[in-house]
Amino acid sequence: MNRFFASAALAALTFTTCLTAPASARTPEDQFVVATTMNNILTLDPAAITGRETVQVLNNIYDTLVILDEDKRILPRLAESWEIAEDRMSVVFHLRKDAVFASGNPVTARDVVWSLTRLMKINLAQSSFFKSRGFSAEGSERQFQALDDHTFLLTLPEPNDPLMLLMLLAQNGPGTILDSKVVQSHARGEDLGAGWLTLNAAGSGPFLLGEWASNEHILLLRNDGYWGPAPAMWRIIVRHLPESQTQRLMLRRGDIDVAYSLQAPDLKALAADDEITVASTPGSGFYYLAMSMKDERFQNLKVREALRLLIDYEGLDRAVMPYYGKLHQRPISTGAMGLLPDPGYRLNVARAKALLAEAGYPNGFRVTLRALSEDPFMKAATAIQNTLTQGGLQVELITGSGDQIYGAMRDRNFELLIGRGGGGQQPHPDSNLRSMAYNPDNSDAARLTNYQSWRVSFYDAKLNRMIEEALLERDPATQIRDYEAIQIHMDEVAAPIMPFSEVVDTAAYRADVEGMIVSPWVSRFEGVTKNR
Template identity: 50%
Template sequence: MKKLNRRGFITATTAMVLLALQPWTAVAKTPENQLVVGFSMANVLTLDPAGAGGKERVQIITNLYDNLIAIDPADRTALKPELAESWTVAQDGTSIRLNLRPGAAFASGNPVTSEDVVWSFKRVLKLNLAQATNFKIRGYTAQNADENFIAIDPQTVEIRIPQKTDPKIILLTIAMTGPGSILDMKTVLENEKNGDLGSAWLATHAAGSGAFDLQVMTPNEMVVLKRNENYWGAPATMDRVIMRHLPESQSQRLLLGKGDLDIAYSLSAGDLSALEKDKDVKIINEVGNGLYYLAMSVKDKALSDPKVRQAIIKLIDFKAINDAVMKYYGVLHVDPIQIGLGGENNDTPPERDVEGAKLLLKEAGYPDGLQLSLHALSEPPFDNLSVAIQGALSDGGVDVKLITGGGETVYGPMRKREFQLLVGRSGGQVSHPDGDLRSIVHNPDNSDEAQLSGLLSWRVSYRDEELNNKIDKALFMAPEQQKAEYAKIQQIYRDRVPAIQAISQVTDSVAIRGDITGLTISPVWQTRLSTVGKAR
């Protein structure tokens, strides 16, 4: 038999999967042993856990990699064991010791050791991609990693805390998919090229210990996960999970209605509303992780003026936009701290005031209005949200040119600080008020050279030294005092006119076939599919 090369193998595997999809339209039923998911891969640029964030990417990686500890899906502020069966915080709060689960192995069969854990954390910092920021803002650097991530013995890891902080913040950080994902060091280094620590290979491959392993990743087409037979926990219910790139909401709705999909992740409000009438479909809606926001770059001359930013905020009717555009996607929320973390104000949104906005623009030197560009993903709800904001701003004389496209088209210029306005969605912070404030408000170094691209505050060039200090001090206050201080910080941020204006708290709306069982939506995008089955 002729031996297939890697490209030939992938093509053949993809072809087999596509052939399996062909008869579904006729039988209107997905295979009993396979879960078929519709979602958008437009923003899935790599499967390397150290790379850029994004909801859809996290949804894949969570099922391929384990962390030392996990975030409880029932309570986003609580932690539970995963690869570490237990942990102890030092009495002085300067270190955490974690004991690994005996017998855990990667999909390759290699055992999970403390060396893999320590190497995974150090790798994030060495690559210095987006996920490194989650460690860097806690005082970790590539230079001090050796002294702070230590393999005590093959089953014991010690994490030292380089700067004073609440140890739970560190635990929440390593519970995040991305910075806390544990990689099979041996397998990754076998695929290293030119000192990239396996990053190019991991863009379309996996080296984890999760309930699933990666069978196929074809960008902007599909991802196929197969049950990991070496998984340390209960085996996945399904043999495979096929995640199909279906960016068109209507396509997902039609396929779900016919039974060709089991789960649809990326549906428009209109299609979700239509599916609510289908007796064979269920809609799950949960408050999720992140905020939909309008970003205004303070590096831009016009937007550096608080009066211009205030005028833009005054032109937006937050309630109307949420009612018209955000049903199924978000719930009205205008402050940086997310609902459910403690410290959020739940204040009423700013009132729309078109004449007041025009007056502010005139005072700022723009009596005839101004022209700005607005970046947004060309998918729901970003597309409709950007159009709604464009229309609202035009009433005040702000002419907005929309720039839409995929992840790199939209977020690429933002990471380089080369944009004016952008409609985005935050996420990936630790489940603590400090996580939101440290991403959206706190900016330790506003220089271009700092390259803190994981911080929204850095991306919009916003820095307020007083707020930085208040956020640092609040972390060590008693709970009630801390809650009051977080409310005060948010009010100051609002009064000084934010560069990141929250619009909605993310809600996750997922449509599933009525026979799907065992699906629990994670409030931080880390939804595990290993427990999902079919009642047939």
């Protein structure tokens, strides 16, 4: 039995003992215990993952060419430097020469080429980030090239902002670099290692995958052969604890170090505890009210303007959204270039009624409002149902699971919907606008379900051109003005996806934990320590 599997077996035995033993006062100094909801962790194949919880796990097992820090700055990782060509149609990455995979194999530019080519060929969820920017399996040989062992050339298939591409490469999923030799040795037929990678890993990160029991726990072990600084923690235990009250109790007792899936009442209670830190940071995307432009009522500008004034933004922010979101009315994330101040929309029932009357609906109309049957969606939907009713609408609330609610949106078969989304994983306006406003083909047959603007049947040729031109603008000052103009235009046309809150990521952790990064998209546990 080799060193890795021997240590994994020992750790698994110790972990099982930990789960069955009586609760201790505090977790060990050199082990970090994370509580989260693992319902969305269905595979560990980087090409197939969905959801921030899986990205958080992969951030500790795999490396990318570059990373984003908690301030969303692009920093070196496997690539120690890079140059963007003058024509902005290619980027050359210079890989560090001391990086090795967990297997001991050196990290080479050929592994980068193979990983990105596999992503496009396997054509699963994470390939959409690159497919929407012109990359393809057929073009991989031109788009991804190894110039030598430590030099990788990325060639853009169509004009784009290279900064946006760097941000994509920083995210585990689209940017994950795999040990090509190990994965290929486990390939079966034409699956490119997909079957093996579902439950296994082949990365170069600071931790190794020790054990994964679906909807129970994930065990990560310190990678003693890691090319970077050694993590302080020798073991990370990620536990599936879906009940918020259970997480709160265990955090207070010291049985876990950090809790990621807490509801607002439990977060509020923990915020008053001196031994607990509750921290929030801007997440990705927005909570919004969406309306289907397939419905002729919502094709009327005055109706959309009326509904925009039948949202109690401040009331939602105060009573419903704490720890979930923060008041935000623009389609661009905080920190991204060109973000304008909020336009300052407020609940204005009288003006909304007047607009509805001008639109031909003096007595309002009947409408359905869909929302997930969980917080904060249910509470937000109930509040918005109330204010829409004040405006004269008769609103039937429909609640259900993600398939029932977002499935109807993907099928373009809904009227009104409370949703969450809108890009933002990359701190670039195009990440938001490509999701919320851009729609190159509004036909039903196009099935552009990754574009929320397609889901709501919103097509604006001028807006499409503005988004395309802003992305390609080379002068930074002009590019900022272009993104400002896009926001003004979206206000003028009352775009049918109306943000009322920006998603925030919130976690509660023991006060002796240091080096904690809250955002799951950029969180890494290699810098975590305990001050005891």
